[in-house]
Amino acid sequence: MNGSALEIARRIRSGEVSAVAVLAQTRAVIEAQDGSLNCFTATTFERAQREAAAIDARRSRGESLPPLAGVPYAVKNLFDVAGVTTLAGAKVNAGNPAAAGDAHLVARMHEAGAVLVGALNMDEHAYGFTCENTHFGATRNPRDHARVSGGSSGGSAAAVAAGLVPVTLGSDTNGSIRVPASFCGVFGLKPTYGRLSRSGCFPFVDSLDHVGPLAATVADLAMSYDALQGRDERDHACAQRDIEPVGETPALPAGTRIGILGGWFQDWAGPAARRAVQMAAAALGATQRCELTSAASARAAAFVITGAEGGALHREKLLTRYAEFEPASRDRLVAGSLIPASWLLEAQRVRKRAYLEALDLFGRFDLLLAAATPDYAPLIGSESFTVNGRTVPTRASLGVLTQPISCIGLPVCAAPLWPDPGVNLPVGAQLIAAPWREDLCLAGAAVLERAGVARPISLEQ
Amino acid sequence: MNDPPDSLRTYVRAALDLQGYEFSEERIAEITLQFTRIESIARTILPPGVAAATEQDPGPAPVFRP
Secondary structure, three states: OOOOHHHHHHHHHHOOOOHHHHHHHHHHHHHHHHHHHOOEEEEOHHHHHHHHHHHHHHHHOOOOOOOOOOOEEEEEOOEOEOOEOOOOOOHHHOOOOOOOOOOHHHHHHHHOOOEEEEEEOOOHHHOOOOOEEOOOEEOEEOOEEEEEOOOOOHHHHHHHHOOOOOEEEEEEOOOOOHHHHHHHOOEEEEOOOOOOOOOOEOOOOOOOOEEEEEEOOHHHHHHHHHHHOOOOOOOOOOOOOOOOOOOOOOOOOOOOOEEEEOOHHHHOOOHHHHHHHHHHHHHHOOOEEEOOOOHHHHHHHHHHHHHHHHHHHHHHHHHHHHHHOOOOOHHHHHHHOOOOHHHHHHHHHHHHHHHHHHHHHOOOOOEEEEEOOOOOOOEOOOOEEEEOOEEEEHHHHOOOOOHHHHHOOOOEEEEEEOOOOOOOOOEEEEEEEOOOOHHHHHHHHHHHHHOOOEOOOOOOO | OOOOOHHHHHHHHHHHHHHOOOOOHHHHHHHHHHHHHHHHHHHHHOOOOOOOOOOOOOOOOOOOOO
């Protein structure tokens, strides 16, 4: 589908094109291209037809249209969609009954006028960073089909990067929005923990799970984020905060203090990732370096919490249906279910200490900058990768730069940079702010976008 | 990764039994390797040993809220 979400909505609002026509074009693009990418695990074109027709009917009656009227979008297949079985990437869930209703965020997108066209591939149970799913196939990176799309929201990032839809929804427990956004070259927002409701989403790690949008432009990302905000008592972690709209043109306030994260974030960034950060820093006018000294322990805490909570969540099915689980992650899940309670408690204490250190850092800086992934997307099938002389397992370790941030719940926008001229592969930068300051993350990304540094390069170029 | 120490092998086997898992020796070996990896990362934030001492000035384990 050509055009940003806001451009599509504007054209529909003006009568230049109908929502039904936009849907037909979107469907044609998906049917032509998804066979080679494997982004979608289900399409919802009948529902989409009803939603698009309803938008056209509202316009014909002279009603004012909502901000995302007629905009096609898709969701990671852990979001409940009425009438569709919620897979969460797992064969073991394939026999479950279809969801009776929509997830809260799907309902919010419907209210904003968006048109749902399908559910997207992911790592099983969101436990992985590559979107190589043994049962549903790997989602390929649209920039290079031999490479992973990243995960776990790989379908969400690849669908936007390939231009199948302008906006998608994903989830991020340890980096699952930011890693695929980095590898596929799109914008992704992981809001503050508790900002957006997770009700109607298949859980992974309750105390770490976040949900958020991915998009091809900052304006689309910001407007989608605004549409998704709102209280929801069905998610115990959802903050009782009023909607704080960012608007489509978030601006960075004059005098914004930006720190470039060193230490852990420098150590685990390879040459391309370091160049991406340098490019972003130059565009933002950032020169000051700083350090989150507890990054390593926050990452370790995230690892322990993820193993313990994720393992406990799936323990019953692991006992009886182990063979149906993803071979690449099932033994990690079982191992996680054996973690002693004392480790989990200590990890939560470490997490709190890291959070307090971050708050102290935000006394000196408003925005922090770091790479989102250690390097470009690895090749499909890579068992390990090496960064700065250290070789680590791919599936468990690609989130080494994202985990410390989600562990302490900070809002982050991943912005796509292109550090090497002539190499059609992106590496993302993380723009990190204090809790509840998603506006600053998005404003920083908008600066990079306007400077031409961060952009989802057209696949035709 | 190096071979897991005997203490971890013993712990994993006992914990699997306790929780009711029934796996082949090959699977137990793989799960032990995975647990060893978790332990090696956890060790960086924990007192040494599988059973971390929580009585030494632990403070409360907070429910996380930003």
